[in-house]
Amino acid sequence: MVTTTLPRSGQHIAAASAASHLSDGAAAVAEIAAALGSRADLYTVFVSTGYDLEVVGTALKQHFGDRVIGCTSSGNIGPNGYDRTGICAAALAGGGLRARTITVGPLDDTATAVEEAGSALAGLRAELAEDGEGFAVLLTDGLSRNEDLLAANLMATLGDVPIVGGSAGDDLTFAYTAVYHDGKFLANTATVTLVRADAPFRLLRLQHHDPTDTILVATEVDADRRIIREFNGRPAAVAYAEAVGADLADIGPTTFSTHPLLLNAGGSSWIRSIATVNEDRSLSMFARVDTGDVLRLGHPVGMLQKLAERFDAVSAELGSISAVLTFDCILRRLEFEERGLADEVGAFLAKHRAIGFSTYGEQFNGMHMNQTLVAVAFG
Known part of the structure; x- marks a missing residue:
């Protein structure tokens, strides 16, 4: 277990992250819950392959209630940097943060699924517009092959609400990917979480x-x-x-x-x-x-240089970074491993309090893409 913690602040979003490598899903979630506590406004949880997802889902519901979003991964990003195994989680609190999540599916008929979710999305958008700034986090089944249409249709529905997110993975086995909602991991489904915050944040996208x-x-x-x-x-x-x-x-x-x-x-x-x-x-x-x-x-071009320049620019805009919710393509990690840079890049991400997972694709506003890092950084 490795944990990093920042104190709660009324003016900023405070963050804590933790990772567990216990093989039993319930025990791993309990270890993470003991480290993060149960009072955060939003929890994000990413689960590598090898776990009984029914057990993990039940444990997440038990410890964190309805304040958790997450999915299966092709490895995680957290206090250990790049981490191919285990369960990784973050707790976000303060800064006027509020989050509401709905499901969209089945994704084999994406246009209809988004249309049927339209009234719920409109309600969340109206609530979000009442006060503060906001964005949407999109987590989706990484084997649906419909992320392109999903991102475009959601952007048309949400209008000026920016979208950031990633496609669930399963460590390149391409057998089963799922997103978490209300105690269960669901295939052929996406979750859309609208987040409102008084504290500053920035969305970012980079590729090398x-x-x-x-x-x-x-x-x-x-x-x-x-x-x-x-x-x-x-x-x-x-x-x-x-x-x-x-x-x-x-x-x-x-x-x-x-x-x-x-x-x-x-x-x-x-x-x-x-x-x-x-x-x-x-x-x-x-x-x-x-x-x-x-x-x-x-x-x-400039693998490490582009990463450092982008994070430095965001940090300068925000004054400091308390956490970076990160969706990073698995192909980037594989390329870093091939070139012997994975440990260095992972250490850089950990230093900058990145928490997230290795994806099967990334979404940024109305676009789906690959070999890209997209994220939301909190000041």
């Missing part, structure tokens, strides 16, 4: 890949299944391999993480990461690509 001049146009896709069949009228995997200067047989996860594809939208670049090469030489993606999308090959 820049677009190159190499262009690949998606000329044939299966958008709903996130498959690109052709780039520039040629088999997608063949065209991609040539673009990165590699033989088709040699491209794989390392190539994909080093050279993702970037889509320009709204004046910004958004990463679209490759999952696998299929037998028919098509590419399966971690985010939606539509026919006609113009993608640029990416290359890594």
Whole structure:
């Protein structure tokens, strides 16, 4: 168990974080509850693979009531930095913080699910607008393949309320991911938590890949299944391999993480990461690509430098940082591990009081993306 704590403050959001590696889910939650107490305004909990989720869900309800949000993860971020195992949690209190959560689902009909949740979302938005500033935290099933539509539809419904969040993971087994709500872990479901605070906060997004001049146009896709069949009228995997200067047989996860594809939208670049090469030489993606999308090959630039610069800028804006609720793509951690930087990056995140998890994708306002860190920092 490792715990970091800040005192409660009326002017700022105070935070405490804790992690447990006990193998029994009920005992792990009890250990975290003993460290964090039961008086916080909002708890966030992220659960790595190997736990009985029914047991964990019951324990979370018992200790924290209805003030907890969370999901399964591909590893956690907390007082240990990057942590591939265990349960990690944070407690947020003070600063006029108020939070309300609703579920959205089933996600296999995302448009209808958001429409049916519309009145509840409107009610939460109206309540949020009464006093203070706010944002929405989106946690969603990471295997639904509908995060793109979900984020866009939620942004249309919430209007000017900013959205930040991540897709639940399961340590790259791609078997079962779920979000927590009211004592249960639910698949095919998302939770939307509207948060209001008098204390200052900032939303942030960063990536360490820049677009190159190499262009690949998606000329044939299966958008709903996130498959690109052709780039520039040629088999997608063949065209991609040539673009990165590699033989088709040699491209794989390392190539994909080093050279993702970037889509320009709204004046910004958004990463679209490759999952696998299929037998028919098509590419399966971690985010939606539509026919006609113009993608640029990416290359890594200043991994640690970009992270430090962004956090330093946010810290300067806020005066200091009490906590950073963080959603960080699993592909970033894998790339850091490949380059021997994971311990250094993890230590940096822990130093800056980051708490969160390694995701299967990230959401920022109306966009879903990959290989990105998105977060909300509290002053």
